């Protein structure tokens with residue numbers, strides 16, 4: 001049983017909907033509310049007492065599972081971000097090592113929903129692992145739902161062919177989880193609202209990742225809280241448009257100068273990489289226009305780029321709150337924004 005209430009929790013606070021699961025006491029108070037038609041003092045006290053819990057329920061927790069990019073790095077795994085909002089657990093991209101990080105957090109069994117920003121290998125290379133290992137020791141009897149750009153269904157159907165030998169063998173064992181756990185349910189999406197469950201809304205929007213089209217960023221709204229994940233993009237006006245009023249903006253970044261010290265990167269190659277991504281100076285301009293409560297870098301190119309250099313370059317164009325993401329950094333977006341490092 002549940003009802004959507006609109007309440008003012010404290011003077012000056014904004015009105016916002018709260019989905020309340022009503023227990024016995026709550027049900028009685030709800031009946032009083034409905035019958036009497038006004039909010040009694042007792043009810044007010046109850047609601048004020050529960051307000052920290054309700055407010056907590058309105059937070060979004062973002063965990064950066066992997067903050068790296070294609071080149072392997074033991075500190076920065078491949079791009080993948082876990083988003084928890086209310087009862088919803090959502091994974092955005094599934095790069096190298098995403099399953100290890102989920103397992104490390106004890107969250108592997110919770111993940112049934114995967115959103116892809118685009119089909120570059122560094123963002124999808126962990127999907128077979130999530131799909132297969134998740135079936136065996138994670139979600140077990142729950143299918144894996146995948147939202148992604150055009151081409152996603154094709155990719156997943158090819159994966160199903162690639163793994164059919166192993167799936168066939170395992171299904172003969174008595175202790176293998178039910179076959180429905182290895183089923184995938186893929187939806188190809190375009191810009192717009194792509195998911196609405198239990199008060200959590202996810203909007204995909206087009207970003208500009210050069211010739212890689214479509215490429216999406218995602219905006220997650222839950223109650224008063226909102227988070228934008230840029231995906232891979234160069235400076236994007238559309239991202240700025242969709243990030244309006246957002247609490248947390250997680251943005252990719254490329255530090256072209258850092259490539260110059262790495263072997264195997266001639267200037268033309270560096271220019272090509274840079275042309276698909278956002279420099280710290282450009283990201284700073286994005287942050288200055290969006291004015292999020294917190295800006296965080298993830299998908300750091302190259303993976304070896306130093307945080308100090310990224311911050312110094314960003315400060316040329318942005319003076320607001322900024323963090324350079326680390327693997328397993330958790331950002332809790334509530335009344336306050338709390339950043340925890342692993």
Ligand SMILES: [Zn+2]
Pocket residue numbers: 069070079120122123232299
């Ligand atoms: Zn990438």
Ligand SMILES: [Zn+2]
Pocket residue numbers: 118120209212232
């Ligand atoms: Zn990419």
